[in-house]
Amino acid sequence: MTKIESKRGIFALMVAHCAGMVDLVALPVWVGTLIAHYHFDPQQAGGLATLFLIGAAGASIFFAPRFNRIHVKFAAIFGFGLAGLAFIISGMNTSFPILAGLHFAGGIAAGTALSVTHGTMGHAVNPHRIFGIAGLAIGIFGVLFLGGTPGLIEKFGGSTMFFILAGVMLAATLACLLFFPKPTRTVDFDNYENIKNLPPLGRPVWFCMVGVALLAMTQAMTLSFYERIGLERGFTRDMVTMALVIYGIVTIFPAPLAALLQNRVSVTAIIAFGPIFQAIFSLLTTHTHNYMVFALAGPFMAFTILFVHTFAFGLLARLDPTGRAVAGTPAMLMVGAAIAPFISGTLVKFISFEAIGYACCVAVAAQVYLFSQTRKAVLSGTALPKSVIKDEPVPFA
Template sequence: MQKASNSPKIESARGIAALMVSHCAGMLDLVALPLWVGTLVAYYRLNPQQAGTLPTLFLIGASLSSVFFASRFNRMNAKWAAVMGFAMAALAFTLCFGQTTMTVLAPLHFVGGLAAGSALSFTHGTIGGALNPHRVFAWAGLAIGVFGIIFLGGTPGVLARFGGATLFAIFAAVMGLAAVMGLLFFPRPSQQGEDDRHESDTRAQPLSRAVWYSIGAIALLAMTQAMTLSFYERIGMERGFGRELVTLALVIYGVVTLLPAPLAGLLEKRIKATTVISVVPVMQAVCAMIVTHTGSYAWFAASGALMAFTILFTHTFAFGLLARLDTSGRAVAATPAMLMVGAAIAPFLGGTLVKFIGFGAIGYAAIALVAMELLLFNLTRVAVRSESPLEQTQAV
């Protein structure tokens, strides 16, 4: 637990800014996957399965470190854990620059994932200690939207001019910025969050059924998103839309990511969290099928953007729900593991489907994943209703 008295509070402008940058760096894959995989195919001449393997290794590393550190969130200094994690991730991506072989890139991606996942765990655990975690996480989601526009709008041109290796320099710069911001402004938990986590840690209560159902569902939410997004750029190029229109679709994707988190923040008291998580993910299956089967550019661009809206809107409500169901901070500190264990499987799974069947297989796989996702989210809704009157009034 962070002790530094000179650190700003979460609700301060400096504290929120540091958490927003940290969230963007830790969730880099949410924005970067299409260019990540596309660059490895186009510039490094890897096949889809190989190209999917490298982000998968990064995400596996992030998942493993998040699982390890989430249960230790209250025993460590959150600020220094985040700073060191992002600094190590920056170093790993810096070492990737100029390398072209899988034997070198693979272990560096895995180490980078271990480092970034640990940093993101302490970032999300700290957000869970806010007076209103839902609202702070909505601010972090807005930051992802701004970052997405800048990254997806500017990176393709930079890569075209300076080469594919520049992608790793950009990744390193993002991680480095998060380390510096964390060093300067990483906040301490709000008093209420500190007291709640201390009390929960003392009692060491096991996580409830509702929390475990949500953990599984969020992993599937991330898997469906990452599986489709990983090959979004390649699908567009394969359909003959051309570099300029595919880049425009990625910019539209980035612009749309600005909307869901603020909207989720505004609707926090107007829509039940369990209603959102039990219904909205249906859009993932619909959009994944359209992206992988349509020959229309308009439908392709719109469906990709709506997939981004779906995961960000749903996850903001799911994060707020988890923070209320588990006040120890362990569940929200494990958010990177939930997201990345699903996302880790996705690029390799998607690449394998594309290699042996074709892009259309991704859409059908998305339907199966969303069906399981909806089952678990609806089990969460039922479990929350049955657990306690307090949870019913606050979380449902």
């Protein structure tokens, strides 16, 4: 089987990461299309996206603790394949109840595949670097998706979005079928009982995991209505599309930059203080009527989550060398992101777009506290685990 660090292994993980994390790129187009072409109100449109993310989060919560007991390649292939099928059927329907069921089922399938993808990344020689490369891939994918999809939807109709998403999932299915890698590092367990009786994750790990969930929630609360905010502010469709293209371009840089800075900056300082920029950029996005501020604030929110999360991923891979914590990455990201579109839709429906910015500030305050607790434990040495990886030290920057 292909090794993680080989070109084919990295390619498969990059494609799988892009497909599983498609919501990070597609949410503004996704929710905007459901409102403009399917004529759902903001709460309904946000609710459909939420159902997909809840399904993904639930699958990850179920499979992450079982990562060492399942055939990860088969899980990736069938997960992405079933998600692609769910999106194809979604493109053929306009009924809200049917779309709701398909979104939930598609989320379960995609979340299963993404969970084993991230768990496999966690068993690389350098998980931080592999996740950084995957972040670069989703940045390039974001430019292509956000640059091309809105025009295709305008030309061919709202169902086009679902068929494009299906194509992304099926591409990941093929990549995983051909090249999905095996873990580079071997987990040293004597028997099944050792796997079943792994020690529970420590409090510093849980603080970091919940912090990542809130990081994703803050991002998704603003991003899911980014397109609608721009149109409501009086910007033209072409101006909003250009802002989305800028968004995609900006997402190319944070993950590789984080990979380059891995041993040059304090990991714990990045995760503890980086989220503050989310609050700043969310307030700018939801309150400004200036196009340049709007076109830059949204993309730099994406920069923040991708940069901070790359460091958080690498840290979690070292705090828990078994891979369970990083296998739960989809759960962390999507539990937070899952409730975000519905919350934002409700805030918009009953209050205003500005309310999203204030809610994000509250979420950021909680993030800073949680990540600071992990930082304190790491700096004091109490978070250091006993490595269960053969001949593998557990370094901390």
